[in-house]
Structure formats: C-alpha cells, structure tokens
Amino acid sequence: MKIPPHVSIVGATGAVGKEFLEILEERNFPMRSLRLLSSPRSAGSELLFRGEKHVVEALTETSFQGVDLAFFSAGGAISKQYAPIAADGGTIVVDNSSAFRQTDGIPLIIPEVNPEALDEVRQGKKPGAIIANPNCSTIVLLVAVTPLHREATVTRMVVSTYQAASGAGAKALEELTEQSRQVLAGESPSPVVFNEPCAFNVFSHDSKIGEEGYNIEEMKMVWETRKIWNNPDIGISATCVRVPVKRAHTESVTLELERPLSPERAREILGDAPGVQVIDDPKENRFPTPLAASHGDDVLVGRIRKDLSHKSGLCLLLSGDQLRKGAALNAVQIAELFL
Amino acid sequence: MKIPPHVSIVGATGAVGKEFLEILEERNFPMRSLRLLSSPRSAGSELLFRGEKHVVEALTETSFQGVDLAFFSAGGAISKQYAPIAADGGTIVVDNSSAFRQTDGIPLIIPEVNPEALDEVRQGKKPGAIIANPNCSTIVLLVAVTPLHREATVTRMVVSTYQAASGAGAKALEELTEQSRQVLAGESPSPVVFNEPCAFNVFSHDSKIGEEGYNIEEMKMVWETRKIWNNPDIGISATCVRVPVKRAHTESVTLELERPLSPERAREILGDAPGVQVIDDPKENRFPTPLAASHGDDVLVGRIRKDLSHKSGLCLLLSGDQLRKGAALNAVQIAELFL
Numbered sequence: 269m270k271i272p273p274h275v276s277i278v279g280a281t282g283a284v285g286k287e288f289l290e291i292l293e294e295r296n297f298p299m300r301s302l303r304l305l306s307s308p309r310s311a312g313s314e315l316l317f318r319g320e321k322h323v324v325e326a327l328t329e330t331s332f333q334g335v336d337l338a339f340f341s342a343g344g345a346i347s348k349q350y351a352p353i354a355a356d357g358g359t360i361v362v363d364n365s366s367a368f369r370q371t372d373g374i375p376l377i378i379p380e381v382n383p384e385a386l387d388e389v390r391q392g393k394k395p396g397a398i399i400a401n402p403n404c405s406t407i408v409l410l411v412a413v414t415p416l417h418r419e420a421t422v423t424r425m426v427v428s429t430y431q432a433a434s435g436a437g438a439k440a441l442e443e444l445t446e447q448s449r450q451v452l453a454g455e456s457p458s459p460v461v462f463n464e465p466c467a468f469n470v471f472s473h474d475s476k477i478g479e480e481g482y483n484i485e486e487m488k489m490v491w492e493t494r495k496i497w498n499n500p501d502i503g504i505s506a507t508c509v510r511v512p513v514k515r516a517h518t519e520s521v522t523l524e525l526e527r528p529l530s531p532e533r534a535r536e537i538l539g540d541a542p543g544v545q546v547i548d549d550p551k552e553n554r555f556p557t558p559l560a561a562s563h564g565d566d567v568l569v570g571r572i573r574k575d576l577s578h579k580s581g582l583c584l585l586l587s588g589d590q591l592r593k594g595a596a597l598n599a600v601q602i603a604e605l606f607l
Numbered sequence: 608m609k610i611p612p613h614v615s616i617v618g619a620t621g622a623v624g625k626e627f628l629e630i631l632e633e634r635n636f637p638m639r640s641l642r643l644l645s646s647p648r649s650a651g652s653e654l655l656f657r658g659e660k661h662v663v664e665a666l667t668e669t670s671f672q673g674v675d676l677a678f679f680s681a682g683g684a685i686s687k688q689y690a691p692i693a694a695d696g697g698t699i700v701v702d703n704s705s706a707f708r709q710t711d712g713i714p715l716i717i718p719e720v721n722p723e724a725l726d727e728v729r730q731g732k733k734p735g736a737i738i739a740n741p742n743c744s745t746i747v748l749l750v751a752v753t754p755l756h757r758e759a760t761v762t763r764m765v766v767s768t769y770q771a772a773s774g775a776g777a778k779a780l781e782e783l784t785e786q787s788r789q790v791l792a793g794e795s796p797s798p799v800v801f802n803e804p805c806a807f808n809v810f811s812h813d814s815k816i817g818e819e820g821y822n823i824e825e826m827k828m829v830w831e832t833r834k835i836w837n838n839p840d841i842g843i844s845a846t847c848v849r850v851p852v853k854r855a856h857t858e859s860v861t862l863e864l865e866r867p868l869s870p871e872r873a874r875e876i877l878g879d880a881p882g883v884q885v886i887d888d889p890k891e892n893r894f895p896t897p898l899a900a901s902h903g904d905d906v907l908v909g910r911i912r913k914d915l916s917h918k919s920g921l922c923l924l925l926s927g928d929q930l931r932k933g934a935a936l937n938a939v940q941i942a943e944l945f946l
Contacts, residue, residue: 577765
C-alpha cells in the first residue's frame, strides 16, 4: 500500500468507528487523507479528527477510489457487499465484521499472535486484500494465552466470559444505563435490545444458538482460535455471559497444557508479553477488572494459579477493552504491519 | 428433638436472619415458641413473625435453656463460642457459618443431596448436636449437579461463578446500590465494603487468598463438595467472581463424567430432581438468570449441552438464590428432617 496511505473508515459514526478515530489520533497513524463513510442515514454529520471537522459521506461502490486502506466496522452485510469491491480496486481492507473470518485465504490476524499469516498478502502481487479482525472475546483471550501456549502447548481451554453491554453496541449500553436508573427508582425495566433485563442481572450471551446448544459468540471463540493458532484440534469449551458492565470483557480461563507450567514461570512469560499487563496481587486481592481494563490497550491478566484438578492445568482471570484491543486497536495494529 | 420444638434464631436481625423468619413463616414450620437472639447492639429491636411482634434478646450462655432447635447465622466466631454450649444443653443447632463445616463428626448437609449423613445424629443418644449448613455456592452447585453425578459419576468440575453483592451482607448490597447511583450521576464511587468498585464492575471474590492462589470461597467449594459427596478425589477448579447483581449466584459449570450423558437425558434427570427447575430454551434464548432465581426456592439450570472439548463432558449454567436455598432455606430444610 502507498505510504502514507489515503485512509477510510466505514461505519465511522458507530461505537467502534469512534474508537477508530481516537486510536488513529493517539497513535499518530500516518495518513495522507481520511474519508469517513456511513449509511445514508448518518451521512452529513461531522466528526472531529486531529482538530479538524470531517463530514461523513454516504457509502457507495465508488467510495474507495484512491483509498489505500479502509477499516470496516458496519456489520457483516456491509462488509460482504463493499469489502470485495474495495479490495478489487486495490484497497487494503481491515474488516471488523465476522463476514470473512472463516474464509480460506483471508488472514485472521492478532498482531501479537500470528503476524506471519499476513506475509502472503504483503508479498502478493495485488495491492488490495481483505484482512479479518477476530471477534473481541477471541482477541482478549489469545493475546494472553498465546505466550503460554508457545511455552507449554495448550491442548484444551475452558472459558467463561463476563461480557460488557457495549459489546452489543451503543444502544445496548444506553439500555444498561437507563435500566439501572429505573431499578434504582423502583421501576421495572422493559428490555428492548436484550432479551432479558440487563441491569443488576447476568444472562447467557444474546447471540443465536446453534444445533449443538452453543451460541455464535462461543463458536467464534472455537473457530477463530483454531484458525489463528492453525490448530484444528484445540479443544475449547466456552460459556459466554453478559454482565452489567459498561465496557471491557472479563474471562475466567482454565488451561490444560502439554507440559506443566508453574504460575511463577507463567507470570514471567506474561510479564514480557506484548499487549499484556500482569495484575496479580493475592495479598491485596488486586486482580484484573473491566473497570481497570477500560480505555487501556493491554489485556490485564491475574489469578495465575495451578489448577487443583489437573496435573498440568493453569487458571487465569483476564480483562480487556473489547472496543479497543477487541476491535479498533487490533485493526489499527494490523494496518501498522503494512507501514 | 421435642415436636413441635422451641425454636431460636441467632443473628435474627441480619440479612440471613430475616430470610429465616420469612421462610419459617412461609413453610408453616411447627413450633411452640420462637426466641430471637442477636448481639447486644441489636437487642431490644422488634421483628414481626406470624403477625406478632418479637423482641430481640441479647445472646448469652443461658439463651438456649429450653430451646430444642437453634438456627445460627451470626458469623463463625459466635458459632464457635455458643453452638457447643447449645448442643451440650440438648439443642439441635443448624449452623450457617463455616465454623464446623470441616469438623469430623459434624454432618454437612444438603437435604436433596446427603440426608443420610444425618442418620447418626438422629439415632444418637444425646438430644443435642451441631449440623453444618454448607456455603451458598456449594449448595447451589450440588443441588443441580448431584442428580447428574448419581447417573454418570462426576470426576472433575470446572466452575466459574457470578456472585451477587448481597452474599457479602446487607452493607455490601447497599454499597452496590449507592455506587450505581453515584456512577449514573457521573461521580466516582469510593469502595468501603469491597476492595474494588462494585457498580458496573466485576472482580475476583473478596475472600482471603491462600498459598495456592485460591480464595476461601473457591476452597470451600472444593472442601465441602468432597465432604458432602464423601469423595476426597473429586477434582474441582473454581474461580469465584463478584458481579453487580443484588441477589442470587450464577455458576458456569463444566463437568467431566465417567460415562457420557446426553443433554436430553440430563434434562430428563434434572426435570425430576427435587429443588431444581430446568429453564433451557435455546430457540428463545431463555436460560437461568439471577433475577429469575431471586426469591425462589429452586436452583435454575439451563444451557445444558455437550462439552465440545471433552468426550464425556457436559456444560451447564445455573442460578440460585444464595440467601434462600444457599443459606436460610437449606437450614430450615435440614431442621425439617428432624420433624
């Protein structure tokens, strides 16, 4: 891609779109120009970037002419329709939707985990390509677990999640706030976005459930980990649950390893791992929380301990901002691999 | 014990004490008299039971004269000091604290699970005895899992909890309410009861952490399950976490079984199990929630599915009211075994 690139953000007015603007600005991402795209409904609105107003344009098939790099975050249907057009026209597309994650030949990338999976695209003859950004829960999990996997080989993971309302979008976050207000005022909230009341409650993840009884969020963790680790045999048992938290996903992880790994050695490895911050203080009872992880770049890891029920098991509690590292930040880091 | 008994509640003014009064009234528990006991600080206050005012008396060493049955829920130190005095004097003590749960010769009872462990006490020559009530998280877990264990033998459990603030007492519940109000008003809450902000946050359980890196809440699940199931080899990997929920504990449970058990058969077994209600509707995405479990007697069970990562594994999501079945209700049900 041409450097510095002409950049575009599709879905600029959404929850993740706003994170993109913030992160590109923070990281001083080099660019020649920035084009913000959205649905016709949101077109015409203005967003600030580097102190300048940018008018949001309606997305069309010709939007990507002259664009070197496009971040897509407007849902799977928009990605399916427009990402191939952009890529065919020579644009590097980093797609935040699930549209192409399982597609053969499309790299699914976490820069700390499998940057080498980009080599083919980077060395390819065509300037354009689609690169998929994994689902938030998978990113948070694998940033923390991969360094341990490299040392001791994970054979099975049992994961239970504590996922923030904002993972279901800006309206879901509003619903949490509004329902919390209602409950405190003694009123009974009526769920709209979610199937269950979300204030002061916990419920199984709101994504669709397949034949095996797993919801799509859980299966994404399975499918995506297998592709990213290039290991179709890795066993994953996931339970995805929403909690009344605004931002950042927390995960309770039990690993089975091929070789035993002491908590001390795991702490050492994670202390050196990029994108990871160890918060593990049993004396003070200080461990990762979604509040501490919110608006940060790192996945926080703690409660690192031997599994009492497995000879080479290790347990962890981790927390990561699903809108940043789980979405926009990871996508920007993918783009940085092209710079 | 004499029937109907003279009954006493120690810790009558506390969060669980109030549940005792409600449950004894609801279940029309037969009694000749009721004596409410508390610390000198709360003595003199009045509580309603069956429409009549009862004055709370200060607990002393002579409080149990003429008392056939005493429910203790005033913390481990009070139980350690007064429960043996009561039992020596001929009172059946059902103790809700952790003081005697691991003591040899003291039965640790969940009526649906191991009522036979009471036989020795019931057939004993002495009228008095101490019977221990397990910890809330253990009760909720074993009410649901034991029927499956009887059918297919559980060898290992991986459990992650989503525990309500009220599990840490009435003050903790107030802190959740107050902090939620503060956050909605744009203020920054200062934690007092908990170590971490509890509103819109999730954090590792607030109990003390031992040498192996496990907190006491997690170890209670291990120790108590082993005693209740009379199986020192059962493997349990527990991660206990607080969530901003007022009432009822939720648990994500992954079972490893000696023999495979289909989700259909598990649903059938749980459908017939006492104290269990199956809520498992993948089409409508309806599963157990703490809101639905609150103020109910049953442990709700759903998300019953084959573990994709283990040949004879089964996953569940369950939710139970930790103040009722997890504490007062279970204790009253233990007492009912003597009627």
